Amino acid sequence: MITIQQLKKSYGQQPILYIPQWTVQQGEQVALLGPSGCGKSTLLHLLGGVLAADAGSITINGQTLSTMSEAARDEFRSKQIGYVFQDFYLIPSLTAKENIEWALTSQERGSTMKRKQLIEQWFERVGLSDHMNRYPSQLSRGQQQRVAMIRALIHTPPLVLADEPTGSLDWETASHIMQLLLELSKEHSMTLVTVTHDLHLAGLYPTTVQMKEINELMKLPAQRGVLV
Amino acid sequence: MTAWGYIWRNIKHRAMLSTLTIVAVTVTVAIFSLLLMSKESIEHGAQKGYGPFEVVIGAEGSEAQLVLHTFYRMGAPLGNIPYELLQQVKDSEHVDQAFGITTGDQYNGYSIVGIEAAYFGTRYDNRALQQGRLYQATGEVTLGYTAAKELGLEVGDQFTGAHGTVAGFDQEEHHSDESAHEPHDTHHSFIYTVVGILPQLSNSDDRAIFTTMDYAWAVHDSTEEEREVTTIIVKPSSLLGLQMIKQQMDAQSGVQAAYSSKAIADVLNMVDTGSQLMMIMLGICTLLAATSLVLSLVASIQERKRDVGLMRLVGKSKRYILMVTIGEGVLLTAIGAFIGLLAGHITGAIISKQLFVYAGIQLQPWSLAEYELLMLIGALMLGILASLGPALKVYRTDPISLFRA
Numbered sequence: 001m002i003t004i005q006q007l008k009k010s011y012g013q014q015p016i017l018y019i020p021q022w023t024v025q026q027g028e029q030v031a032l033l034g035p036s037g038c039g040k041s042t043l044l045h046l047l048g049g050v051l052a053a054d055a056g057s058i059t060i061n062g063q064t065l066s067t068m069s070e071a072a073r074d075e076f077r078s079k080q081i082g083y084v085f086q087d088f089y090l091i092p093s094l095t096a097k098e099n100i101e102w103a104l105t106s107q108e109r110g111s112t113m114k115r116k117q118l119i120e121q122w123f124e125r126v127g128l129s130d131h132m133n134r135y136p137s138q139l140s141r142g143q144q145q146r147v148a149m150i151r152a153l154i155h156t157p158p159l160v161l162a163d164e165p166t167g168s169l170d171w172e173t174a175s176h177i178m179q180l181l182l183e184l185s186k187e188h189s190m191t192l193v194t195v196t197h198d199l200h201l202a203g204l205y206p207t208t209v210q211m212k213e214i215n216e217l218m219k220l221p222a223q224r225g226v227l228v
Numbered sequence: 229m230t231a232w233g234y235i236w237r238n239i240k241h242r243a244m245l246s247t248l249t250i251v252a253v254t255v256t257v258a259i260f261s262l263l264l265m266s267k268e269s270i271e272h273g274a275q276k277g278y279g280p281f282e283v284v285i286g287a288e289g290s291e292a293q294l295v296l297h298t299f300y301r302m303g304a305p306l307g308n309i310p311y312e313l314l315q316q317v318k319d320s321e322h323v324d325q326a327f328g329i330t331t332g333d334q335y336n337g338y339s340i341v342g343i344e345a346a347y348f349g350t351r352y353d354n355r356a357l358q359q360g361r362l363y364q365a366t367g368e369v370t371l372g373y374t375a376a377k378e379l380g381l382e383v384g385d386q387f388t389g390a391h392g393t394v395a396g397f398d399q400e401e402h403h404s405d406e407s408a409h410e411p412h413d414t415h416h417s418f419i420y421t422v423v424g425i426l427p428q429l430s431n432s433d434d435r436a437i438f439t440t441m442d443y444a445w446a447v448h449d450s451t452e453e454e455r456e457v458t459t460i461i462v463k464p465s466s467l468l469g470l471q472m473i474k475q476q477m478d479a480q481s482g483v484q485a486a487y488s489s490k491a492i493a494d495v496l497n498m499v500d501t502g503s504q505l506m507m508i509m510l511g512i513c514t515l516l517a518a519t520s521l522v523l524s525l526v527a528s529i530q531e532r533k534r535d536v537g538l539m540r541l542v543g544k545s546k547r548y549i550l551m552v553t554i555g556e557g558v559l560l561t562a563i564g565a566f567i568g569l570l571a572g573h574i575t576g577a578i579i580s581k582q583l584f585v586y587a588g589i590q591l592q593p594w595s596l597a598e599y600e601l602l603m604l605i606g607a608l609m610l611g612i613l614a615s616l617g618p619a620l621k622v623y624r625t626d627p628i629s630l631f632r633a
Contacts, residue, residue, distance in 0.1 A: 050541060071545060078543020089538045093241030094229075102229040103542050151542070 001026045002047065002159070002191065007056035009042055016042050018216045019056070026061070026158070029182060029192040031202035034211030038218055040195040043211075044161050047193065048081050049073035061158055082152030082190070084162035084181065088144045090136040096147045097123070097132040103151045122150045126180060142173040146180065153184055160185050162194040166201060178204055231548065235555045238528065245524050246560060252520040253564025254571060256513040257607055261572025263506055264597040266583075269590055273300075274496055277431055278488040279351040281327075281461040282470050285309065285317065285477050285485045294484070295491035298329065298459045300432045301339050305331055308456035309483055317460055320476070322469030325350050328457035330444035333389040335420070335437055338375045340389050342441040345370075350463065352429065359383050360424030366440050370424040374434040374584065385422045389447070418447045430590050514610070517564075521614040525557050529618045536622050546623055553619035554612060561611025565604055 002024040009017040017039040024030055034040050045051040046058060049065045050073075058065045060080060068076060090099050100119050123129050126146040136144055145165065152160060165181060166174030178194075178201045185192040194205065202208050212218040239246045278284075278299045286294040287307035296302040314328040327350075330342035345362040348354070360383040363370050371381055381387070420439065428434060445455050462485075464470040470487070477485035529536070539549050576593035584590050 048541065074540070074543050074545050076543075077541070081543075083541050089534055091535050091538070093237045094234075098229055098237070102234055 001061060002193075003057075003059040005057050005059075007046065007058060008054045009039070009046060009051065010054055015217060017046075019043070019214050020216060022214045024191060024193065026191055027186075027189045028207055029185060029205050030194070030207045030209055031205035032193060032195045032209055032211060033197065033199065033202050034215075034218075035197070038211040039215050040211055041163055043215075044163050044193065044195050047159070048083060048161050049077050079155070080157050080159060082155070082157040082160040084145075084149055084152045084160065084165045086164040086167040088136070088141075088148040090144055090147060090151075092136050095133050095135055096128065096139065099136070099147060100151050100154060104154060118154065119150075122154050125184070126150060141169055142177060145169065145177050149177075149181060149184065153188065153190070156188045156190065158191060160190050160192045162192065164195055164197070166196070166198070174198070174201060175204075231552050231555060232559075235552055235559055238532070238552075238556060239559065242524075242528060242531070245527060249520050249524040249560045250564040250567065252517040253561055253607065253611075254568040256510065256517040257565045257568025257603065258572040258575065259513060260510055260603050261569055261597070261600060262576055263510065264599055264603065265572070265576050265591050265593065268597040269592065271496065273431060273590060274492045278461075278492065280463045281351075282464055282488055283462040283473050283477075283485050284488055284491075285313070285460040285462065285473075285483060286458065288482055288484045291484065291486035291491045292495055294459065294486050295488055296495065297331075298461060299488065301341075301436060302432075305458050308458055309460070311455040311457055313480075313483065314457055314460050317462060317473070317477075320469075320473065322465055322472045323462055324465040324469075325463040327461050328441055329459045329461065330441050330456075331458045332444055333391055333447060335387055335389045336379055338372075338379060338435060338437050340369070340420070340437045340439060340443065342439055342443045344441060345438075347461075348426075355427055355429075358425045358427045360422070363423055363439050366442055366446050367418070367420055368423045369420045369437050369439045370426060371422060372426050372434040372436045372438070373428040375437055376422075376425040381422050383422050383424060386419050387422075388417070388419055391447075418443075435584075518610055518614045521557055521560060521611060522617065524560065525553070525615055525618040528556065529553065529622055533622075550619050550623045553622055554615040557615025557619075558608060558611045561607055561614075565607040565611075568607075569600070569604065 002022075004019050004022040006021075007017065007019040008015070032040050032043070042051065046053055046065075047060070049068065053066055056066070063076065063080075065073060065076070090096070091102065094102055097119060100122070101115070104115060104119075120129070120132070123132050126149065128143060128146055131139060131143060131147075136147070139147065149165075152162075160181075162181060166177050169177060181192065181194070182204060184190075194202075196202050278295070281299075284295050284298050286298070286305075287309055289306035293303050294306055297305050311328070314326065317323055317326045325346075327344050327347045331339060333340040345364070348362060357370070358373065358376075360370070371379070376382075420437075420443075426433065426438075441457070444450070450456075462473055464473060474485040474487065477483050536549055536553075539552075540546075573593045576591045580591040580593055
């Protein structure tokens, strides 16, 4: 479960986010909607512990991010969070399978044989069994995003954060990828928070949240400076 | 996948840039290695080059030239001194042993050196010959190890010499042509017979043809009054004797005595000066190699900024990132240094024979020269230092800013 209280974040003198209170239940699938610059990605990075909040607290499954050191946040992120990005960010020097192995290294995933089987199962699940040994440059964009999804989900983190995961794909592929992401996170009871600007794709989610519903700064744009 | 596996894949992915970096390190280390090998060989050869003969007596001129020609067969002789002087030196109470040397002729580029056969007993403790025996009669020769090998001569073979020392060969050859019609020139009718081959002595004696001292007089039909020697090498009876001989000889007109060790030290100092110049050049090479390494890593990091951002986002620690970034530089340096060391020694092995034949420098290509291990450690330290800047830059950068790059 995610609990946010009195969360504030500014970039320099520019306040960007103020969320008095927001809760996401364990296993919930949430689509975050809003225009550019409304703080969607900032919220995602705060949830992922990549950015530190200026004030307030974020508690994920009983652990409060704001009290953690940077090293502890790195450790927390590696075990508790899976990240899916718009541009996939696969490492070009590694094959699809090696991209997953590389991300798994620091995880407790059992023996080499078990790890190999696990990777093969996930590739089979996303329909890429025949593409495991291909380099990212040899894969289509949709295939690359499926590999990136395996990397984010294979260690079954309690929380998956997706930042515009279909933003660079054509509509048909985007729809298929979003559906797959929803299925996979549901199969493994993961909480899924996805940032998107696509209303149609957001409609696939059981819960849709407009940023203006939770970010107080968007309700009173003229008074941003006063609130922070 | 281990951190080293990941580093290796990155190096392979950027094959061209990685290869260039490795080549830069390889060339620098190979040249360093060759220089250290040569320096050690020159010093080693110089130290054991004159044996127990602490004083050399010869005609007036450069002391270094006198010693270099006598012990290393390098350069031209200064001139001759009267034969009577040899007996005078031998009779001196300050002298343990003294040998006269006559030079002036050569065979296919190898000096013919006239010296009493007892010299070998004094200098090499009567080591067994590789073949045959030491010369006894005029016209008999015992070949140095390399000379025998290069000339392809065996015991029983015969040859005729030519006038001129090796260093002054061209000039002397010309002189020989001019005087070819003189009735007393017997070079081409004086036949040498090989009676033995010396063992490998790893000094300039390997490159000489030894015979009796009187060969020069026989070849040139010298009368008893005309007899001369080129140099006299002296094993003094004591430290005081060493100084006394020098004083006595320097007092004589047209004669000088040189301390072997001092003349060699002077030459080594010149070699050191040459080495220092070489070191400056190598310093520039090293700087270029280090710059190449830094540029390669900076380019690598620029190329992989998103990878590094990703590492942070998937939870890889800063320590891991620092390790893979420095590790890449260290691995590139280590590969370059290892290949460079190997290349330096293989090159040493390839050129060692020619180098010994032409310069008397005997390389030891299959053993590590002094300071070579230090050189390797230095190369790795340089690799770490060169990697540290780009690595720390990434290490200190916020993952989000890397991600947005």
